[in-house]
Amino acid sequence: MSYNLSNLLYLITIVSFVLALRFLSNPAHARRGNQIGAAGMVLAIVVTWIKVGSTSWWAIALAMLIGGGFGAVAARKVQMTAMPQMVALFNGVGGGAAALIALAELHRVLPEPGAPTVDVSLGITLSALIGSISFAGSMVAFAKLQELIGGRPITYAGQQFVNGGLFIGALGCSIALVSGVQDQWLLWVTILASLAFGVLFVLPIGGADMPVVISLLNAFTGIAVALGGFELQNNLLIVAGMLVGASGTLLTLMMARAMNRSVANVLFGAFGQVSEAAAAVAAGDGGSVRSASAEDVAVMLAYAHKVVFVPGYGLAVAQAQHDVRQLADLLEAKGVEVSYAIHPVAGRMPGHMNVLLAEANVPYPQLKEMDEANPEFSRTDVAVVVGANDVVNPDARNNQGSPIYGMPILNVDDAQTVVVLKRSMNPGFAGIENPLFYNPKTVMLFGDAKASIDQLIADVKPL
Amino acid sequence: MVNIYGYGHNTILVFEVTILVLAIFLGVEVISKVPTLLHTPLMSGTNAIHGVVIVGAMIVLGQPDKSAFTWIVGFAAVVLASANVVGGFVVTDRMLEMFKSRQRPKEPDET
16 A cells, blocks of 8 residues: 555544544534544554555454453443543553554664664654653552552652652653664663653552543653654654643643642642641541431431532442432432532542443433532532542632642532531541531431442332 | 655654644644533543554554564554553443433423
8 A cells, every 4th residue: 555545544534533522522422423433443453454564464463352352341341430440541551552662663773874863763762751651650540540559649758859860861861862872772761760750650649639640641642642653654643642642631731720739739749648737737626527317318308409419439439320310310209409519520530420420321401510510509408428528628618728728619518408428437538637527517427328328219218 | 864755854854743733733622622521531532542553553563574572562562552442442432322322301300
């Protein structure tokens, strides 16, 4: 296949990717968009297959079978609640592939006389650097979300210096390579330093900040792929990679803005650490906690006019989305007005709660975004907080010493009564004390969210 | 410094950078129209799109006369990239299926 023909066919793939993203602007068409994108991807693979010719076609087929088989099984089996770690995993392997391509390309171009040209060497080194960070970072994010390692921030003295040193080391080796030092070990050092940096840079980031980190790593992989396009002189990789890079960056900024923090603060703030002092302050003036039985709460709910559910990551952990929906339906049948208030950073990835509630078939008009939900709390009888913590923490409004001070929150304390479903009094993922729990309006319903909701359903039914 | 297409490498680099910059603007333009409701599918959809790195991985593994090193690295790259492509699209499809199925007749009790 000629160079021009294959590039024209790649252009069709590019258009299909743009359409895939374009169709995402409306839930009704979004799925068709994804299918168009997948068709474009198949076209690109077929074109490349023909272009590459008969050389080691069986090795390519075998590798695709192994990787594709793993991807298909993992993606089919995963529960909706485990989506964030799946996205992190698939993102990581993409970054890893970009880094490996860079390694192989350098190996190919180096023996030739003369240094590789700047466009190629720049692509190789930067794609290795960013791809490795993305791979290692995504794997740590995966491990954190899968709870293979603790979700709490992990910090030690001099952390910023170690990270900074690693990054500068990786960057230094890249610059040496681009400026014409022909040594393959420079790229090895770049990759190893970037891998270490990726691990160390995600480790100190707390679970609550994961939406920002995951979308940032997504952007990284996109950029690594775009740079891979430079080294292989392939327009498809450049455009597709950069589309992803731009979208990931945009999402990252939006998430950070929703928390009223800068991206730098999220990434390098080692969030949970600061909070211990503030937590001690907050706990000092804490009053008593009122806990209620499921029957009491059931009565409150059944005789309310308006109930708002506030889902958080705890809903995902307990996989209680279907049960919440059932309870909501039951209440609606009794004439209660029900809606859901969704905080932009609730959960572990952008829009996490929307996906879970979509899985439970909650009608869209009942899903309220923060700006829409907040004015409604004052005329709400019962706000039911299901496994959310930081996004309803009044310290964000009132306590200047709190690490989340300034973050816009859902003002559930404007409601007549707040019911908090929680496993225990342990502070949430970010490790911050929440004065909402000591508010006289608040009652706590302790236990697993799913079990509590099921109990509520059983108790509401006969009322 | 002239490659087989008759242009200098710097010319090609300039073309590529042009495309790159335009792609950034295109990306921002398209993505800013996506509602927050669909941010998770957006992320996993773009995740699938960067699986296009498989094209690069196939080119590496498909090189004639390659060393054992390129063999191993290329093979690993194709494995990782195909996991990215297939996993990314399947996960996104599963999510969007749920969003689509919500067009059933149930009337929301909104006033």
